[in-house]
Amino acid sequence: MNPTQIREHLQTFLSPSEIPSDQTAFLLDQRKRYTSENCLVVQPQSVENVQKIVRFCSEHRLPITPQGGNTGLVGGSVADGGIVLNLGKLNQIRHLNLADNTITVDAGCILHHIQTAATEAKRFFPLSLASEGSCQIGGNIACNAGGLNVLRYGTMRDLVVGLEVVLPNGEIVSHLHPLHKNTTAYELKHLFIGSEGTLGIITGATLKLFAPAATTETAWVGVDSIAQAVELLTQIRNQFAERLCSFELISAYALELSSQYSKLSQPVAAEWHVLIELTDSLPRDDLGDLLATYLYENGYENSVLAQSEQERQNLWNLRENISESQRVLGASIKHDIAVPIAQVADFVETCSADLQKNYPEMQLVVFGHLGDGSLHYNCFLPIVDNRVYDEYEDAVNSIVYQHVLANHGTIAAEHGIGSLKTHWLPHVRSADEIALMRVIKSQLDPHNLFNPNKLLPKNTA
Structure with a gap:
């Protein structure tokens, strides 16, 4: 038809x-x-x-x-x-429930609109993404989005209380009531979170809300190496516990690009940079002093603490503008990967050396959420015409993913598998796991109508 x-x-x-x-x-x-x-x-x-x-x-x-x-x-x-x-026209805020600290929304609600509705109710919805002005919450759930605040609040899997899903037969599975504890059989919502639309169409969701931050302190720290950044993460977690909200890693080259693009000065000079944010739901005049003192006493003097909201925004703009600032380099081979935090330094060192041995002209832009081990690892080949860079993609991916897997990581940390990475899934999931996924898919969608040729590799059996 x-x-x-x-x-x-x-x-x-x-x-x-x-x-x-x-x-x-x-x-x-x-x-x-x-x-x-x-x-x-x-x-x-x-x-x-x-x-x-x-x-x-x-x-x-x-x-x-x-x-x-x-x-x-x-x-x-x-x-x-x-x-x-x-789902863009299915975009209403259905219900705000302050007793249960939840908000129930249509799947087509733009993330920023949900954040705003929570703020107006003196609550906080923590998912924060660069695309929050246009991405929709149903897509965020379908890809199990993470973003800047995973360290404290978790991914979408941790933020969803209940889902409404249309199944491939047209029937609805709906559990939108804010039930905080339920040990009745299988928790079916987790089938659909991260399923990339292959098992059902998410039409509504009930989401967790939190108390807004009454105190926010933001610091930019220059370090000599990723290993030093990981050590700082360990120390800050131990000292400030759940107040640690974000811990971002930025390479010197990524900062240089963003600084030029943003027309903002680099906060400090260093090989690697860390952006730290602490929050507290209570007003605290001492949190900034405690952070500054801790950094100084532990040898992290190459740092600045935001003294105003504008300074804080400037620091975050330097982080968030990295993606846009890369465009001057031309086409990129992007990698949305994650490895255990303790392995990040080894991955970056060995993978970068391997890539530049094979492609001496390659430029690498490395940044991401060190607090959960996920990185944006982007490769640029300036001599390659944008129209033919796809020819290099498999070879570059093979090198990068070889090092990801050697460090017990994953090839998809935030954006999912989609069409681009289906042939790589067998490298990160076992044959038995993929077989089980196929069984689930065939039971819910026996005619393979929902988002076909996405997520699962083609079945060659």
Whole structure:
């Protein structure tokens, strides 16, 4: 069934506003690597219409690709035929429950809007991402997003209390009541968190809220090595415990790029840099002094403490603008990886040496969330024309992932597997694990209609 025929059928139960007249913006992925083809984009305005669309697809054996804010980097929300189901018009805050410290939302709610609703209620929703102005919470859940505050609050898997999911047969599994303890059989919500839309379409979620920070202290510390940064992390955790909210690692080159892009001075000169943020739900005048004193007494004098909110924002801008600042280098081969924190230094040292032995002209931009061991490890080959750099990608990935796996890490820490990394999944998950995943997929989606050819490798058996 072609897109015109699909449109004719869907027009019998969807309103004109639920089938965008201009579909272009939904067809190209964030990195402009993948384009949806031979498909129709729909934007249902109710959960009931999501069910109707799914039942229609099931009846006609049409693939259905869920899409949130389309901010992913691994080709997870592009389609080859069938329907792209964009959740952008399912975007209401359903309920705020201060007694249970939860907020119930539609899956198409933009992350920033949820943060704002929590703030207005004098609460805090901790998920924080560079794309928070456009990414949608359903996509965040489907990819088990992490972001800047994982160290204290965990990933989306830790922040979801309950889910509402439309299954491939059009039925709903819904547990949105804020039940904080439940030991009744399997916890099914964890099947869908991180499943990248391959098992069901998330239409609603109940999320944890927290007390807002009454005190925030932010420091920028220059260190000689990643090993020294890891030692500092260990010490700060021991000294300040749950007040440690963020612990970001930035290479000298990444800082140089961001400083030029942001038109902000580099806080200190060093080979490696750490951005530390402590928060407390109580007003405390002494927390900054305690942090400054601790850094000085333990040999971390090459540091600055933000003295105002503007200075704090400047420090965070230097961190958050790294991604944009890289664009001057041209096309990149990006790696969203994680290794145990104790292995980060060894990974960076050995992998970087191996890459630059094979590609002496390569420029590496390294930064990320040292507090949970995840890194953005981006490789640039200036001599390679942007149009042909894909030819180098498998070779570069082979080197990087070899070192990731040697250090007991993972090839996907935040953005998922999508289309880009399916052939790498057998390197990080055992044959038995993948077989079990296939069983789960076939039971819930026997016709392989939900986001086909994503996450799981092609079955060659």
